[in-house]
Amino acid sequence: MATANLDVFQVIADPSRRQILHLLTKDRYNINKLAENFEMSRPAVSKHVKVLQKAGFISIQEIGRERYCVLSPEGFNEISNWLDHFDNFWNNKLKKLETILNNKK
């Protein structure tokens, strides 16, 4: 679940986290396999994974005995929510401006 106190943009501002997301677009990874792609330690990778999970970008799936990281849509949705919000926002405001201008005459 995405938590309210984590800002999605801050979360993906980190290059390592973006790299993790990139890797996950191609395949699912467990922490060990993920860590092979980085110079940092396994616990450090694990920490990034936790942040991404908390922000809703990835989820952990248990398949057999393995725990895999997979992408999750939640974190991504939040970004398009912003655009949608302002798109509607401006549309409403510009309409209102029209009403006001026309009523003024």
Add this chain to the structure above:
Amino acid sequence: MKTEIKHRWVYQQSPEEVWKYLTLSELIALWLMPNNFEAIVGHEFEFRTDPIPSLELNGIFYCKVIEIVPFKKLTYSWKGGSRHEITTLDTIVEWTLEEHENGTILNLKHSGFNTENYSILTGMTDGWLKNIQKMLHHLKENNNGNS
């Protein structure tokens, strides 16, 4: 994935008239939001509205006038976040006015929705959708195998 919003609106009034509604604080407030705008380059001002917790916005937009070309163009920065010291939304609002028959074409461009982050995400959308589908497929197969 988009990184900017564009709107084009035609008004029956002249650019001079529409311009007033973009640049006079009390007139802006009539259709947009309460504000302390002044048409001076470099002037810092705020728009105030209700907080939008789901978008982590506290309802105050911190803005600064960037460019003014009377009756033609107005640009300001548009920042927001969950608290003043945390800017998560760092965008630019650009208005351009064109004379059109006896009225005005007003163009709005609201840009800068974290292009840096966006470029990373572009092309990822398809990837993760496919991935999720693959995952679901995989899980289904697994479940079938177990039962």
